[in-house]
Amino acid sequence: MDATAHTHLDALEAESIRILRETKAECRHPVLLYSIGKDSSVLLHLLLKAFHPGKPPLPLLHVDTTWKFREMIEFRDRRAAETGVELIVHINEDGVRRGVGPVTHGASVHTEVMKTQALRQALAQHGFDAAIGGARRDEDPARAKERVFSLRGAGQRWEPRKQRPEPWGLYNAGLAPDESLRVFPLSDWTELDVWLYIRREKIPVVPLYFAAERPVIERNGALLVRDDERMPLDAGEAPTMRRVRFRTLGCWPLTAAVASSASNLDEIIDEMLETRLSERAGRIIDLDPADSMERKKREGYF
Amino acid sequence: MARANDDIATRLRALERRDTLRIAICGSVDDGKSTLLGRLLVEAGMIPDDRLQQMLRDSRKHGTQGDAPDYALLLDGLEAEREQGITIDVAWRYFGTSKRAFIVADCPGHAQYTRNMASGASSAELGLVLVDARAGVQTQTRRHLAILAMFGVRRVLFAVNKLDLIGYDVARYARIEHECKELARTLGIAQADAIPVSALNADNLVANSRQTPWYIGPPLLEFLETVSVEQRADDAFALPVQWVNRPDAHFRGYAGNISGGRIGTGSEIVVLPGGQRSRIARVIGGDGDLSSASAGDAVTLTLVDAIDVSRGDVIADAAHPPQIAAQFACHVLWLDDAPLLPGRRYLFKLATRTLGAQVTEIKYRIDPDTQAQLAATRLAANEIGYCNLSLDADIAYQPYARDRTLGGFILIDRESNATVGCGTLDFGLRRDSNVHWQHLDVDRAARARIKGQPPRCLWFTGLSGAGKSTIANLVERRLHADGFHTITLDGDNIRHGLNRDLGFTDADRVENIRRVAEVAKLMLDSGLIVLVSFISPFRAERHMARALFNEGEFLEVFVDTPLEICEQRDVKGLYAKARAGDIKNFTGIGSLYEPPESPEVHLHSDREPPAESARSVITALGL
Numbered sequence: 001m002d003a004t005a006h007t008h009l010d011a012l013e014a015e016s017i018r019i020l021r022e023t024k025a026e027c028r029h030p031v032l033l034y035s036i037g038k039d040s041s042v043l044l045h046l047l048l049k050a051f052h053p054g055k056p057p058l059p060l061l062h063v064d065t066t067w068k069f070r071e072m073i074e075f076r077d078r079r080a081a082e083t084g085v086e087l088i089v090h091i092n093e094d095g096v097r098r099g100v101g102p103v104t105h106g107a108s109v110h111t112e113v114m115k116t117q118a119l120r121q122a123l124a125q126h127g128f129d130a131a132i133g134g135a136r137r138d139e140d141p142a143r144a145k146e147r148v149f150s151l152r153g154a155g156q157r158w159e160p161r162k163q164r165p166e167p168w169g170l171y172n173a174g175l176a177p178d179e180s181l182r183v184f185p186l187s188d189w190t191e192l193d194v195w196l197y198i199r200r201e202k203i204p205v206v207p208l209y210f211a212a213e214r215p216v217i218e219r220n221g222a223l224l225v226r227d228d229e230r231m232p233l234d235a236g237e238a239p240t241m242r243r244v245r246f247r248t249l250g251c252w253p254l255t256a257a258v259a260s261s262a263s264n265l266d267e268i269i270d271e272m273l274e275t276r277l278s279e280r281a282g283r284i285i286d287l288d289p290a291d292s293m294e295r296k297k298r299e300g301y302f
Numbered sequence: 303m304a305r306a307n308d309d310i311a312t313r314l315r316a317l318e319r320r321d322t323l324r325i326a327i328c329g330s331v332d333d334g335k336s337t338l339l340g341r342l343l344v345e346a347g348m349i350p351d352d353r354l355q356q357m358l359r360d361s362r363k364h365g366t367q368g369d370a371p372d373y374a375l376l377l378d379g380l381e382a383e384r385e386q387g388i389t390i391d392v393a394w395r396y397f398g399t400s401k402r403a404f405i406v407a408d409c410p411g412h413a414q415y416t417r418n419m420a421s422g423a424s425s426a427e428l429g430l431v432l433v434d435a436r437a438g439v440q441t442q443t444r445r446h447l448a449i450l451a452m453f454g455v456r457r458v459l460f461a462v463n464k465l466d467l468i469g470y471d472v473a474r475y476a477r478i479e480h481e482c483k484e485l486a487r488t489l490g491i492a493q494a495d496a497i498p499v500s501a502l503n504a505d506n507l508v509a510n511s512r513q514t515p516w517y518i519g520p521p522l523l524e525f526l527e528t529v530s531v532e533q534r535a536d537d538a539f540a541l542p543v544q545w546v547n548r549p550d551a552h553f554r555g556y557a558g559n560i561s562g563g564r565i566g567t568g569s570e571i572v573v574l575p576g577g578q579r580s581r582i583a584r585v586i587g588g589d590g591d592l593s594s595a596s597a598g599d600a601v602t603l604t605l606v607d608a609i610d611v612s613r614g615d616v617i618a619d620a621a622h623p624p625q626i627a628a629q630f631a632c633h634v635l636w637l638d639d640a641p642l643l644p645g646r647r648y649l650f651k652l653a654t655r656t657l658g659a660q661v662t663e664i665k666y667r668i669d670p671d672t673q674a675q676l677a678a679t680r681l682a683a684n685e686i687g688y689c690n691l692s693l694d695a696d697i698a699y700q701p702y703a704r705d706r707t708l709g710g711f712i713l714i715d716r717e718s719n720a721t722v723g724c725g726t727l728d729f730g731l732r733r734d735s736n737v738h739w740q741h742l743d744v745d746r747a748a749r750a751r752i753k754g755q756p757p758r759c760l761w762f763t764g765l766s767g768a769g770k771s772t773i774a775n776l777v778e779r780r781l782h783a784d785g786f787h788t789i790t791l792d793g794d795n796i797r798h799g800l801n802r803d804l805g806f807t808d809a810d811r812v813e814n815i816r817r818v819a820e821v822a823k824l825m826l827d828s829g830l831i832v833l834v835s836f837i838s839p840f841r842a843e844r845h846m847a848r849a850l851f852n853e854g855e856f857l858e859v860f861v862d863t864p865l866e867i868c869e870q871r872d873v874k875g876l877y878a879k880a881r882a883g884d885i886k887n888f889t890g891i892g893s894l895y896e897p898p899e900s901p902e903v904h905l906h907s908d909r910e911p912p913a914e915s916a917r918s919v920i921t922a923l924g925l
């Protein structure tokens with residue numbers, strides 16, 4: 001390999017930057033959906049690179065379900081301050097008023113109201129015509145055919161038949177008045193690529209990804225880290241300190257931890273290569289019927 | 303745990319240094335593509351345990367292999383996909399080894415889905431083509447290979463599958479191998495190899511099989527890990543400008559991905575198609591200045607001189623710039639269900655440039671099975687044609703065979719915004735070798751001045767019997783009485799003369815309007831007020847007509863009369879015939895009328911007398 005040869009990570013990075021710039025150039029009012037996890041951390045890093053030496057000319061949007069780990073919120077606010085990128089936080093106030101949460105209403109109602117509806121509200125309120133997300137095609141077989149520029153019809157619905165071919169990465173951002181786009185710059189990345197890139201670029205990630213002693217309760221085989229008092233303990237249930245970490249981050253009552261001693265990036269990647277469980281095994285919300293991913297996509301969850 | 307940290311670090315360094323191979327995998331239905339891919343992923347250790355368990359459970363429930371594992375299930379789309387009819391889309395798969403990362407475009411097998419291969423083939427460096435050992439090369443193999451060739455895939459690997467079903471017969475395999483390589487050669491694919499495999503038994507997938515001692519090449523995975531793919535032959539620097547980065551008044555940089563070659567500070571460049579020259583002041587990467595950058599890098603450039611550069615321009619090596627043209631010979635693969643019609647206006651996007659375009663001529667259509675050239679006046683979905691393409695302005699380009707980025711384009715429908723076609727530029731047609739534009743000293747303004755009137759085109763559109771001719775006639779009488787020079791082009795009359803060779807198919811309707819619009823323009827150039835009275839049912843053609851004129855010269859007059867009223871009037875008895883089935887493609891009955899979105903004049907002839915309508919038109923003319 002000569003000095004100019006590009007590695008896989010170089011190629012992924014360059015293509016993602018191209019997608020981010022293309023979105024800004026072709027769309028009227030794009031926004032980057034920042035969910036605080038590792039994929040969002042990579043997206044933010046790429047966004048800074050894409051518009052360097054200027055500041056990114058588009059804001060971040062975090063849809064706060066009010067059930068994120070406190071460490072996530074702290075991390076979010078710190079990164080926004082460090083990078084100087086505009087951060088919009090949206091909460092579905094109507095859902096808050098109705099007291100909607102995962103403990104009282106269950107995973108699907110909570111997700112629908114506090115995440116899906118909240119996102120729709122935020123996009124409509126600010127008039128965003130393109131929302132950039134960190135979803136990857138390797139996450140689930142249901143995503144294998146998703147486009148990079150994914151067309152959404154009225155109500156943010158995904159319309160399978162209207163999706164546009166993208167030869168040569170020639171993205172078509174033309175929209176009718178009630179249409180919008182979801183843009184996925186990390187489409188071609190795998191979970192391994194994401195971690196290798198975080199390691200190479202020294203990108204900050206939420207400490208919850210690293211193993212530490214945390215107060216854990218075990219329910220139906222899932223290890224839950226109780227972040228506050230809103231989740232009542234069952235009779236006889238008491239948190240015990242265990243060495244755990246998270247592979248994905250979401251609402252804390254819906255995200256299972258894994259027992260692990262991997263406390264740095266090298267150990268995380270090594271563990272990932274050895275343990276051989278898919279990423280979504282940690283998302284309690286996904287333990288629904290087989291095509292739930294598909295359904296959520298059409299409802300505008302992604 | 304407990305593996306030495308040095309070990310981990312070494313392993314991660316190797317992973318970090320991997321390169322990429324982009325593969326398009328295709329085959330006919332049931333050649334075993336899904337089984338092969340699923341099996342390869344499992345054998346290479348790429349499938350997480352929980353998904354593997356799921357597959358084994360599903361195999362017992364609804365696999366095709368009895369109780370044995372059905373590896374194809376690992377890739378199966380969901381129930382919903384089938385209902386939505388998108389099983390036919392390209393599915394993207396990702397896997398890797400310690401040597402290489404693979405991005406796989408899994409192309410659909412059915413013949414009628416050729417168009418769905420476009421996305422996958424356009425970026426592929428290697429085509430992996432499945433062939434069923436019992437059947438050998440099939441029609442679909444030919445089609446897939448032809449598409450791979452059209453999209454510039456220079457290397458293919460034939461996986462001759464189901465060898466177990468021919469008893470690992472070396473003679474039969476050798477015949478198929480020969481047949482495959484012959485086919486690749488005739489299609490101009492530079493390098494072709496073949497591997498005998500059985501996806502079911504994992505023969506020659508990750509390890510050489512004892513069943514095929516006569517096969518001396520590497521197993522499939524090793525082949526993929528080590529195959530070298532041809533790099534871009536052309537290495538002159540070029541960067542399509544994607545975004546002008548202007549964070550403040552002091553900085554102006556041009557961001558984009560380098561499509562070819564290498565650039566450093568001080569390099570001499572030219573900005574195309576404008577032709578301004580300058581030198582590179584800074585090459586800026588994602589987090590700081592670089593001394594140089596090369597093909598594939600996403601960078602931001604600044605220039606020594608303050609010249610005007612915008613998105614869509616190409617910054618290129620001043621000594622070896624790409625070519626410039628506005629008209630091309632090209633291949634087009636049509637993607638949309640509505641056909642490509644010559645003369646219709648589309649948007650064209652190549653690299654970062656988007657502009658208006660039309661296919662002026664379909665020279666021939668290519669038979670997907672024999673590659674024979676067939677006559678064609680339109681292209682239906684999945685058809686490939688060799689065409690002349692005319693753009694609204696010059697662009698910088700390269701022939702596709704030399705450069706995929708500066709030679710590959712898409713066509714976008716102006717109404718629906720859908721991506722309706724894609725294609726590859728072959729060569730530029732120079733205008734002066736094509737049609738020479740004679741410069742004329744006496745221009746339209748001069749001719750109009752002598753007549754003492756501004757030239758105008760009044761374009762009356764509406765259903766048959768809406769009242770277009772009646773109103774146009776009144777308008778012309780009035781103008782004539784006031785001393786204006788006018789002419790009327792009437793649909794029926796023109797069809798008796800200039801357009802008598804045209805019928806009423808969509809393609810002929812487009813041509814009908816194109817000719818009338820051109821004639822109207824000539825008359826407008828001569829200083830006249832031109833009244834055109836044509837049904838002109840399609841928005842795209844009216845846009846095309848409008849585009850021929852200057853701002854303000856063209857007034858679209860929509861004679862908006864409900865179909866029921868026109869049908870009641872039925873002055874020429876045509877609606878009756880159409881209803882009886884004697885006239886096919888009659889607008890409003892067998893053929894669509896697309897009302898204008900924002901006509902300059904909107905008339906309701908069912909609510910006011912024709913004289914009233916005529917007055918509205920005269921007022922709008924504002925003479």
Ligand SMILES: Nc1nc2c(ncn2[C@@H]2O[C@H](COP(=O)(O)OP(=O)(O)O)[C@@H](O)[C@H]2O)c(=O)[nH]1
Nearest residue numbers: 331332333334335336337366374464500501502
């Ligand atoms: N005997 C045998 N059968 C195979 C082999 N590969 C695939 N098949 C079978 O061929 C059928 C079609 O395979 P599938 O992978 O679904 O084909 P696809 O349509 O090309 O994806 C299935 O019944 C497979 O089990 C092979 O190497 N040997």
